[in-house]
Amino acid sequence: MEDITQVAGQVTELAYALDTFYFLVCGALVMWMAAGFTMLESGLVRAKNTAEILTKNVGLYSIACIMYMLMGYSIMYPGDYEGGIFQSLSTIGTGLLGSSDNDVATVKAGDAYYSNLSDFFFQVVFVATAMSIVSGAVAERMKLWSFFLFAVILTGFIYPVQGFWKWGSGWLNEGGFLDFAGSGVVHMCGAAAALAGVLLLGARKGKYGPGGQVNAIPGCNLPLAALGTLILWLGWFGFNGGSELKVSDVGEANAVALIFVNTNMAAAGGLVFALLLSRLWFGKADLTMALNGALAGLVAITAEPLTPTPFAATLIGAIGGVLVVASIVTLDKLKIDDPVGAISVHGVVGIWGLIAVCFTNDEASFVWQLIGIVSIFAWVFITSFIVWYVIRLTIGIRVSEEEEYEGVDLSECGLEAYPEFKPAE
Amino acid sequence: MEDITQVAGQVTELAYALDTFYFLVCGALVMWMAAGFTMLESGLVRAKNTAEILTKNVGLYSIACIMYMLMGYSIMYPGDYEGGIFQSLSTIGTGLLGSSDNDVATVKAGDAYYSNLSDFFFQVVFVATAMSIVSGAVAERMKLWSFFLFAVILTGFIYPVQGFWKWGSGWLNEGGFLDFAGSGVVHMCGAAAALAGVLLLGARKGKYGPGGQVNAIPGCNLPLAALGTLILWLGWFGFNGGSELKVSDVGEANAVALIFVNTNMAAAGGLVFALLLSRLWFGKADLTMALNGALAGLVAITAEPLTPTPFAATLIGAIGGVLVVASIVTLDKLKIDDPVGAISVHGVVGIWGLIAVCFTNDEASFVWQLIGIVSIFAWVFITSFIVWYVIRLTIGIRVSEEEEYEGVDLSECGLEAYPEFKPAE
């Protein structure tokens, strides 16, 4: 005859296992977003800068993982964690990051409902996402190792500090700022860092003509851009769906399902409306606008994917899709050169997402949403600006004019991405 | 001391959570099939029509999601659902698609074993799959917005009606027609709509010479076609595996595992036999035939992935692989121009899959399988033909000869997919 306490304990363990597995699957989907950014950006730059953008993307992901392990996680979640570089060197890799995870007694006492290491895995792929946003905006003219140096600082310090403010139970969270999965903490953060870099870096040669004229510099491989967008779309189910943190009872399972549906609908709404607007405005069904529209829909719903109905989610995404087209055109008028539209997608629409929370979530405070937007933006923009500036003063951030003309692939990576495909003159 | 009723309730909730999560994971895999079709089709068309086929694919997916939310789901599952456009506008987004999902009492009473929203998510990605089949067949010569208009009608009305016949517990289901995951409801449906479009559209210029001669128009980027096939292969585990609807006990878990194995084996069988046949017939190991063979194996097993042994599944897939090669050659003899072979893969082999059910499932009735094939085909083909015809009469379905010669990318999307890669003359 089974003992009821024993059976109840098994049930608790099983719920812990399900939540951990769910968290790991969602984390793997977010890791997959690294491939999405890589493909998107490599599709939207010119052939001569492709190998370098690939190197940047795989490099920044790796740097983000290492820096977040060494420093970032302990800054962002100081209470839970004793494995960072700020403890003595001998404890790196011990504490949470060592072999000790929750034990059975802790779980049964209700003090933990998923593995801490699954949480670390989920968090570490988020910081990589934020950094991925930067690489597209500064493409085709930045020095590779200066970029990597910035990645070290953003992922090890700048991102975790504002992450702590919200998700580490810091002052923004206490005040009432709402940001479910990171329209602000992740996306606007990345965009703010990118904007600082772009302002210091300047536009690509030939992008803006003398009379206010904007020259299109088309991406060299649009199937890769479409693939990247679809990868990001898929990965976003993990990004938003995993941010519920739990799936193991009826209410949580329903919540995760609603988040999946809303995430999907927002992307669809964003794509359709960006496509319609580009058809009306430019006369053509501009594929790159459509792709950015889908991403805008995803960013817009990220701050609150749980309270809207799917119909409302579609509208929130659709407004994101309209905004991103307008923003891309506007930034070009301001001569802010962002080759892939990352500042528009993640920054402008990230702000929209944070504001849109107020329309569907009764607990939202418009004032605190604004405080969150301003404080996160200010922190990330200012610190990033300083870091980029110091790098510019020391090792420099921009490649030489000749290197830019020849393409950064040869100067930075010593190889070409498509050595056999002759470029049209 | 725990209460046994409470523990039993937790177990029920946990099973609900597992089934919901399984359903969402499978749905995400099916959503990923959108990327598979996108890559497959963009690899199999010419460079000058690539941006347009990308736009079609991401656009149709988004349209399918929106139309199925607005109309399709309530047509296909009328009993369960109160959120469609047919209720008053004020209820769009309420009902099932609003925030109300199953509550704990309903679940514990055994009236629901997964989230309704996870079901919606799974269903919505299925309708997108059906529509994806169409885009490849009409590639390289159709007007973009005419295609989107058709997508609105297929995903909002034509697909859901026949979906209701089978999966919404309609007359085909009552009669005894078996179609586990949709060889008929999804794949043959898409192929029938595609065939109607292709007949009204005509062949691409230069495809068929004056003396019955068939000119190969090779795809421009075969790695993308291979990638697309492998994405579809992966996604199909969700497509078939999720169609079991439940995983949370021993019998269901075994069933889902068998479905995964059989799905994989059928694809392997289809690929190997299509490759062997093309080697014997044409003298060369034709990669595109091999890829279509794998897809044919997947389509063939979809009507019944649960009753065959893995060895039988391999044979069912292998016959699909042989059929697809023969069908592609035959359609070309009939001057039915299908650039990616979609009608053969999803239509001809879809029919084979529905018939093959009779060989392994004792409950199948050959007569009802035929009734299902004929009625679904007739419904979809005739309604699609009418819709395509009306569109042709009004806004037209075919681009001008000059646009076709220049490529639809420039005329429809205003950009090129590979602007830097000079095409061989």
Place this chain on the structure above:
Amino acid sequence: MEDITQVAGQVTELAYALDTFYFLVCGALVMWMAAGFTMLESGLVRAKNTAEILTKNVGLYSIACIMYMLMGYSIMYPGDYEGGIFQSLSTIGTGLLGSSDNDVATVKAGDAYYSNLSDFFFQVVFVATAMSIVSGAVAERMKLWSFFLFAVILTGFIYPVQGFWKWGSGWLNEGGFLDFAGSGVVHMCGAAAALAGVLLLGARKGKYGPGGQVNAIPGCNLPLAALGTLILWLGWFGFNGGSELKVSDVGEANAVALIFVNTNMAAAGGLVFALLLSRLWFGKADLTMALNGALAGLVAITAEPLTPTPFAATLIGAIGGVLVVASIVTLDKLKIDDPVGAISVHGVVGIWGLIAVCFTNDEASFVWQLIGIVSIFAWVFITSFIVWYVIRLTIGIRVSEEEEYEGVDLSECGLEAYPEFKPAE
């Protein structure tokens, strides 16, 4: 009032279902690695050999699945399985591979904790992984059907025999050889078979100049190589994470989470250190070295992803990243021509991974790790050499000089991968 025995039984069934589903998800991720190898290899060969490497990859995966079903699984796990070709032909597809899986009584008695078919699915994608390693190393000069013939023998016989030694509870396992997820059984196995083939095949024309000079033959499509690497990175979470075999209690869930984290960190460490080393050694941030560094990190951690801390995992991967760069340069000095670096990544670093077990796992025996390395390498290398040799004597393994010059796509597949993109002269 619920019966406690009944509730306890439900809990056992639910755990079985969760473990089965986890196993299937991990298996699907490993299947996805087939796409990773396909993209990686197609990115690293020249355009004229791309269609053939695609055909090889999709073909070998299919052959591996079929041969492992027919023979391999019953050789590797002889006790559990009664469905192989060695029983009478009438039983193929019955036994384990038929419809019989574990029943409820078996599960409740504790004799099984996941579906046998989910185990078969997981194992079958592993053997495909091993065979995928070979295709890259012999690229650009081997006859297609000779390669497929070798694939039949490796996946049906050579791999399963050594797989039995370790994972089928054979003598290596009894002795104490540790190889958690297959640095040896899968990766070094594939590399040993590849090395035998490469030695008999010889280098590509023009690779090695008369004076010991090594000519770089750059890959034609680096975005695909990067995509392939990221696919493999994602798939590896299933490869290592699934090898824990169980997730359904606190200890197992924590273990799987640690494996995900360590797998990710090792890849990051490998990438960063390979990139740094290539920068220091060659003066440039060589993207292909970085990609191989990530893969090396993944191979290195595969033998023991559970006992290292994440910091130690990063170091184990980093050493793998350094080794792979050194190994690639060294093999070129030895005129062993491996177009994608597979022998270095999977062979040299596989050995490193097996040795590194001793640094973090107290149960490891250095002697038995060496015995495992030597015996697996010897078995696979010698049998592969014999098989390749017999194939060379009979149907030949190398294409003609003219075919090699023209590219194997035309001679073997009768089509081109990129027919429209004019190669630079």
